[in-house]
Amino acid sequence: MLDLMTVDSAGDLAPPAPATKEELLARVAHGDQSAFGELYDQIAPRVLGLVKRLLVDHAQSEEVTQEIFLEIWQSAARYEPTRGGASTWILTMAHRRAVDRIRSSQAGRDRDTKIGIRDLAVAYDHVAETVEVRIEHERVEKAMTRLTQLQRQAVSLAYYGGFSHSEVADMLHIPLGTVKTRLRDGLIRLRDELGVAS
Amino acid sequence: MSSRTEQHPADLAGAYALHALDADDTATFEAHLAESERARIEAAELNDTAVALGLAVAPVQPSAAVKANLMSLLASTPQLPPLPRVAGPDPADAAASAVATTAAPTTPGVLGTPPATAKGLSADAPSAVADIRSRNGAANSRHRSAPATERAQARWFQRPAQIMLAAAAAVALFVGGTFLGQTLNTNQFASQQASGLAQINAANDSQRAATTTADGQEATLVWSNKLGISAVLVDNLPVLPSDQDYQLWYINGEGAASAGTFDSSGDSTAWRVLDGTMHAGDQVGLTVEPSGGSDQPTTDPILAFQS
Numbered sequence: 001m002l003d004l005m006t007v008d009s010a011g012d013l014a015p016p017a018p019a020t021k022e023e024l025l026a027r028v029a030h031g032d033q034s035a036f037g038e039l040y041d042q043i044a045p046r047v048l049g050l051v052k053r054l055l056v057d058h059a060q061s062e063e064v065t066q067e068i069f070l071e072i073w074q075s076a077a078r079y080e081p082t083r084g085g086a087s088t089w090i091l092t093m094a095h096r097r098a099v100d101r102i103r104s105s106q107a108g109r110d111r112d113t114k115i116g117i118r119d120l121a122v123a124y125d126h127v128a129e130t131v132e133v134r135i136e137h138e139r140v141e142k143a144m145t146r147l148t149q150l151q152r153q154a155v156s157l158a159y160y161g162g163f164s165h166s167e168v169a170d171m172l173h174i175p176l177g178t179v180k181t182r183l184r185d186g187l188i189r190l191r192d193e194l195g196v197a198s
Numbered sequence: 199m200s201s202r203t204e205q206h207p208a209d210l211a212g213a214y215a216l217h218a219l220d221a222d223d224t225a226t227f228e229a230h231l232a233e234s235e236r237a238r239i240e241a242a243e244l245n246d247t248a249v250a251l252g253l254a255v256a257p258v259q260p261s262a263a264v265k266a267n268l269m270s271l272l273a274s275t276p277q278l279p280p281l282p283r284v285a286g287p288d289p290a291d292a293a294a295s296a297v298a299t300t301a302a303p304t305t306p307g308v309l310g311t312p313p314a315t316a317k318g319l320s321a322d323a324p325s326a327v328a329d330i331r332s333r334n335g336a337a338n339s340r341h342r343s344a345p346a347t348e349r350a351q352a353r354w355f356q357r358p359a360q361i362m363l364a365a366a367a368a369v370a371l372f373v374g375g376t377f378l379g380q381t382l383n384t385n386q387f388a389s390q391q392a393s394g395l396a397q398i399n400a401a402n403d404s405q406r407a408a409t410t411t412a413d414g415q416e417a418t419l420v421w422s423n424k425l426g427i428s429a430v431l432v433d434n435l436p437v438l439p440s441d442q443d444y445q446l447w448y449i450n451g452e453g454a455a456s457a458g459t460f461d462s463s464g465d466s467t468a469w470r471v472l473d474g475t476m477h478a479g480d481q482v483g484l485t486v487e488p489s490g491g492s493d494q495p496t497t498d499p500i501l502a503f504q505s
Contacts (some may be wrong), residue, residue: 029280033272040265045257048264053255062264069268070275077280084246091252092245099217133256140254158216159251165213166220177209184212184244191247 018042021086029076036073043087044069047094054098054162064101068094095159102162143193151186154179208237215244274392394471395429398422411435411500419482419503426475428482428505437464438486445491446472447499449481457482459491480505 019027019035021042027035047068052061071093079089144152150172157168169179190196207230213219214227231237398404398420406420415435421428430446438444438461446457457472472482484501 029277031277033269036272037265037269040268044265045259046253046255048260049255049257050252052258061258062260065260066264066268070271073268073272073275073277075278077278084242087253088246088249091249095248095252096217133254136250136254137256140251155212155216155251158213158218159248160255163218164220165218165223168218180209180213182212183216183218184209187212187215187244187247190250191243194247194250196243196246196250 021090022081025072025076025079025086025089026081028073029079036069039072039086040069043090046087047090050091050094051098053160054095055101060101061098064097065094068097071097099162103164139194140190143190146193147186147189148182150174150178151182151189154182155186155190158183208234208240211237211240211244214241215248391469391471394427395420395469397425398427398429398471405505407503407505409501409503413500417484417501417503419505421476421482421505423476423478423505426477427471428476429469429471430482430484430501430503431467431469432462432484432501433467434465435462435468437462441489442486443489443491444468445485445487445495446470447483447485447495448472448474448476449483449502450477450479454483454495456491456493459487476505478505 019038021039024035024039024042028039044065048061048065051064051068052058055061055064068090072090079086083089144156147155153172154168157163157171158165163171165179165183166176168183169176172179174182207226210219210223210227210230214224219227231241403424404420404422406418408416408418410416411432413436415433417430417432419428419430435444443459443461445459447454448457449455455474457474458470460468460470462468476482482501482503482505483495483499485495485497485499487496
């Protein structure tokens with residue numbers, strides 16, 4: 001039997017089974033820095049992947065990723081497991097922050113709208129690194145095919161491009177009201193296709 | 199035809215989940231959320247759907263510096279208390295998951311902040327420092343959830359991550375991310391200092407000058423003439439006996455003016471945003487003075503910068 005006391009003094013390095021993100025967040029809420037490090041290792045690539053998807057620039061994306069994790073540290077006590085998983089909480093925060101950066105920075109405004117148009121190809125140009133991500137890719141890609149073209153374009157521009165609904169309206173040359181309904185109808189369709197329900 | 203005014207707020211649910219609304223529409227929709235449980239459930243589901251889109255993006259491994267910087271910042275970054283359970287209208291306040299994660303200040307029903315107020319809050323960037331002060335005061339005294347306290351906390355919450363992070367970025371940039379905040383006595387002072395450093399770093403006229411002390415410690419002055427503030431950062435500045443302090447000075451044709459004291463733990467980076475106003479061309483000096491500081495320098499500077 002392993003005696004816990006024999007564990008290396010930096011013994012938080014390798015617990016036998018990795019803690020769940022929810023457990024880690026609960027520890028982070030109590031100021032546990034090693035839990036924060038572990039949580040970071042688990043999800044930072046996802047956060048940076050998403051942020052970089054929107055911001056494109058790597059250095060700026062890392063900056064925003066730091067912001068996001070500092071916010072996680074600060075507000076971990078406000079995460080409520082009953083309202084959804086830790087990944088949901090964190091990725092929602094990540095997307096929000098990336099969008100904020102786009103809206104607030106000149107760099108964001110300078111992004112060529114072609115980036116957004118290019119994004120209509122929906123981000124599947126990367127080879128997925130893990131089975132988990134690959135499966136998620138395929139699921140989302142398949143669900144996306146169930147949308148009308150206009151729904152798909154509007155949702156992609158807004159989510160992956162970080163464009164506001166009025167920017168989406170300009171880019172697609174459709175009225176703002178139409179964009180709103182396309183975004184909502186599109187997401188509802190995706191929700192049903194992906195089996196998301198609370 | 200759909201004009202803006204004819205639209206039902208519920209139509210905004212998709213754009214809201216995708217963070218595609220401007221502040222006005224966000225406020226409109228959150229007011230709607232506050233009134234409708236059905237809307238909250240839909241908002242939570244659409245938020246989860248948006249996250250599924252995010253999970254389909256290929257991960258990108260951050261550089262090691264990101265984690266190193268973050269870990270070095272934790273000790274000096276205050277954590278927020280849990281949101282108080284204010285007579286929650288219904289526990290299935292599911293939509294708040296989307297809201298609370300990102301824009302806590304505007305969460306209706308949770309913070310008791312009317313949307314109109316929330317909108318005003320998000321617009322008052324210049325009061326960031328004041329917000330930090332009020333926030334820290336509230337946190338330290340741990341009052342139960344008076345709405346005003348909650349709003350103050352919410353206001354603080356909205357900005358400091360950016361401020362602290364900008365400060366982190368600044369320190370990392372100048373001295374390699376070894377910020378430990380060891381010279382800072384209170385959260386409030388730390389926040390003011392961090393905010394000052396962030397402002398300098400963010401200023402479009404930000405400048406820097408580097409030098410070394412006689413003993414070879416590397417020192418950096420960063421400043422913005424436009425803002426009239428500066429900060430000094432020194433690596434491995436030796437610990438002083440308890441009856442002495444380091445003291446900073448602005449020096450110009452009119453003489454030397456004290457710009458604050460600090461101490462150093464000796465084994466990391468000591469830094470301080472200077473008190474008072476910097477004028478273009480001022481010299482910045484650092485001396486060792488009796489504890490508490492002196493009116494005028496009493497020793498030869500161990501550092502001097504020409505801005």
